Amino acid sequence: MELDEALEPLRRVLPERRTVGHPESVVAAVEAAWAAPAGGVDTPSLWELGVLSDEEVLETRRLLAELEQELWPVLRLPDTVEGRDLALARYCLRDLLDGRLDPLVAAERIGFELCPADDPGSPLWPVRGWLYRAEDQQEHCGGLTKELVAELHDLASQLLAGPLS
Structure with missing residues (x-):
């Protein structure tokens, strides 16, 4: 596993x-921490994060903030809220x-x-239009x-190939 591939779950x-209303998933954070060393990523916070349990949410938040600081140069995370x-x-x-999300x-x-x-x-604006049509369709x-659904898949493919690439 290459370094870039190992960092992807952390990214x-x-x-x-x-994200407001979506606190980080402890399970996802711990899984990302387990995957990273296999690609050559090595920081103290990463090892600490990799041994946490689901109940240690506050500790996970602290370690994720530390991990972000430790790996900032190689993670290439967006600097802005829009990014x-x-x-x-x-x-x-x-x-x-991929079928992992409804x-x-x-x-x-x-x-x-x-x-x-x-x-x-916004390049995401067409998704909002699709959503209004979907809500109307569900109601009626x-x-x-x-x-x-196929329209949304087409829109997703277009966004990923174009403005979001």
């Missing part, structure tokens, strides 16, 4: 912990396309939490049609 967990939101949107869209859950996360509410120029048709 995902660290920005997530700053963090776009990075999280990329992960969310990849999870949607289409409606992915769209709600991207359209309402990661897309700025007052910025129709009892669920999402395959065609509407």
Whole structure:
């Protein structure tokens, strides 16, 4: 495993912990800590994080902050809130396309939490439009049609290949 590949789970967990309403997952943080040494990542906080249990949430938060400082130069995390939101949107869209995330859950996360509410120029804005159509369809048709889900998959592919690449 290469260093960049070993750091990828940490790149995902660290920005997530700053999202309001989505505290970091202890399980995901510990799994990221377990994976990193296999790729040659080695810091004191990483080893401490790797032995925490699910109940040690406060300790996990402290160690994630320390780990971010220790690995800042190699993690290449976004410096801005907008950059963090776009990075999280990329992960969310990849999870949607891989089938790890429900289409409606992915769209709600991207359209309402990661897309700025007052910025129709955001590359994430089309997801919000899809979400409004999906909510209308659920209300009037009892669920999402395959065609509407396919539209979201197409939109996700376009975003990942274009503005979010």
